[in-house]
Amino acid sequence: MTFKLGMLAPLIALLVLIVGFPLAYALYLSVTDYKLTDRGTPGFVGIDNFLSTLTNVDFWEAFGTTVLYVVMAVGAEVVLGLAIALALQKQKWAKDLTRSMLLAPMFITPIAVGLTFRFLLNDQIGAIPAMLRGIGISYDFFGPGRALMTLAAIDAWQWTPFMVLLLLAGLESIPKQPLEAARVDGGSAWYVFRRVTFPLLSPVLVIAVLLRALDALKVFEYVFATTRGGPGTETQTIQYFTYQTGIQFFRLGEASSMAFVLLAIVLTLIILTFRRIERGRAA
Amino acid sequence: MRKPKLLSVLRITLLWVAAIFVIVPLAWITLASFKTPQELNDPGLVLFTPNFDSWASVLSSGILDAAYRSLVVGLVTVGISIVVGGMGAYAISKYKAGGSVTRFGILAAQVLPPAVLVFPFLTMAYALRLNDTLVPVIFAHLSFVLPVVTWFLIGFFDAVPPALEEQARVDGFSRFRAFVLVVLPQVLPGIGAAAIFGFTLSWNDMFYGLILAPGNAAILPVAISGFNTFRGVQLGAMSAAILIAVVPVVIASFFIQRKLVQGISGGAVKS
Numbered sequence: 018m019t020f021k022l023g024m025l026a027p028l029i030a031l032l033v034l035i036v037g038f039p040l041a042y043a044l045y046l047s048v049t050d051y052k053l054t055d056r057g058t059p060g061f062v063g064i065d066n067f068l069s070t071l072t073n074v075d076f077w078e079a080f081g082t083t084v085l086y087v088v089m090a091v092g093a094e095v096v097l098g099l100a101i102a103l104a105l106q107k108q109k110w111a112k113d114l115t116r117s118m119l120l121a122p123m124f125i126t127p128i129a130v131g132l133t134f135r136f137l138l139n140d141q142i143g144a145i146p147a148m149l150r151g152i153g154i155s156y157d158f159f160g161p162g163r164a165l166m167t168l169a170a171i172d173a174w175q176w177t178p179f180m181v182l183l184l185l186a187g188l189e190s191i192p193k194q195p196l197e198a199a200r201v202d203g204g205s206a207w208y209v210f211r212r213v214t215f216p217l218l219s220p221v222l223v224i225a226v227l228l229r230a231l232d233a234l235k236v237f238e239y240v241f242a243t244t245r246g247g248p249g250t251e252t253q254t255i256q257y258f259t260y261q262t263g264i265q266f267f268r269l270g271e272a273s274s275m276a277f278v279l280l281a282i283v284l285t286l287i288i289l290t291f292r293r294i295e296r297g298r299a300a
Numbered sequence: 301m302r303k304p305k306l307l308s309v310l311r312i313t314l315l316w317v318a319a320i321f322v323i324v325p326l327a328w329i330t331l332a333s334f335k336t337p338q339e340l341n342d343p344g345l346v347l348f349t350p351n352f353d354s355w356a357s358v359l360s361s362g363i364l365d366a367a368y369r370s371l372v373v374g375l376v377t378v379g380i381s382i383v384v385g386g387m388g389a390y391a392i393s394k395y396k397a398g399g400s401v402t403r404f405g406i407l408a409a410q411v412l413p414p415a416v417l418v419f420p421f422l423t424m425a426y427a428l429r430l431n432d433t434l435v436p437v438i439f440a441h442l443s444f445v446l447p448v449v450t451w452f453l454i455g456f457f458d459a460v461p462p463a464l465e466e467q468a469r470v471d472g473f474s475r476f477r478a479f480v481l482v483v484l485p486q487v488l489p490g491i492g493a494a495a496i497f498g499f500t501l502s503w504n505d506m507f508y509g510l511i512l513a514p515g516n517a518a519i520l521p522v523a524i525s526g527f528n529t530f531r532g533v534q535l536g537a538m539s540a541a542i543l544i545a546v547v548p549v550v551i552a553s554f555f556i557q558r559k560l561v562q563g564i565s566g567g568a569v570k571s
Binding site: 020021022024025027028029031032035036038039040042043046051053097100101103104105107108115116117118119120121122123124125126127128129130132133134136137141142143144146147148151174182183185186206224228231234235237238241242255256259260263264269272273275276277279280283284287 | 307308311312314315318319321322323324325326328329332340341343344380384385387388389390391392395397398402405406408409411412413414415416417418419420421422423424426439440442443446447450475476479500503504506507510511520521524525527535538539542545546549550552553554557560561564565
């Protein structure tokens, strides 16, 4: 008993210190008018920050932008990740090398990825627009109406490998018998995929999508590296908006309340997903 | 027999296209780091005499100091996480200590938006006069590295057969000695993978570093974003700096990819 608690106690103590306490402190900040530039004790304002966050048009615009970004990025990652995972599963030649190389982007510093693409896609000096001009197309990747799509594409470049990694593991843990039975029964490759592989893969797929969506909701580095929220406020995501409120305008109380709204959204997503998984198991 | 052949052509084409997509940006940035400012204005230029001015300027610009600070933050964060997380993970795996509350807490801590925790860290750092030092950055990085490392290790400990340890206890080992001498060697590859993955997470984070230590104690990603002034002259240096940040973690990643799935799923999926 003492051994067990002795092993666990440092972990609990450290988690309380670095997660529990800051979390409580953030809750306190969110009900004050704390500003980084003020001296003296911050005043208690109750739920004012939350009210102003929830009625802030800019916040909801950033929220909409973020949701659109997550849907585009994670959607592309699911389709591409599934296709690549299926292709890799049958790969025999240079298997380990191919996998290692295709998975590499997910380990790269996101700010480096953002800056690389800012450079590569730049209108004047980037290689991709230069190539497109060569075949007579003029496309400004960071122009109005396109910048958010470009950011989602950057996200897909970096994080499709994560999807591949999880889906490949999922594919390899699918038992062989149902697949063979379906093939013996004369099912086409598409039929086998749709009726056997995909349903057996869907638990892993749900988890992979959830993990990616939660991470993509926090997008910051790509925006910081490329558009800084522009053109206009087109690519202003929640995390970037919160950063600006807190750091550039020093309004920590308000920024904390925004962070809590984001946290509430994250928790709702998690609970809904796990409910679905539970129901899937019960059925 | 024609259909399977068509599928395999599609399959190989897809893999080649994916490989080209992965390689082109990285190759491009490598080329750019060896170009002169004039050559940088010509995006189509692939063959040219390599020029080392960008590398020379980046190596004398304090980027290496920033890389060193990132290394320190990563090593301290991972060291604490492995020791504290490892002990806790063992207790959770073996004795179901703390029940589902602890397990859920660890899982929840991984998905906390950094925007929630960063402002408390900042005000505390100001109050203790530790702002713009590595101390708050290390604490902030612990807040996401510790839960992830612990989660990984729970899965790896779950995979150790209990009979091994029981035998050691019968042989007269104390619980702690059995843990250190019998169980730990079994999960050593898992600990290595968790350590490298945790280090990568810390090495790659910019958000906390940018807010908690934007100045003299800037870590590598923050220092790199300093090249974001986007004057033509800086691009070569920026490319070199990006490579300094990218190459170590990509090489390290090759060693842990096999263990990663098992770790992320908390041991539920083995590869």
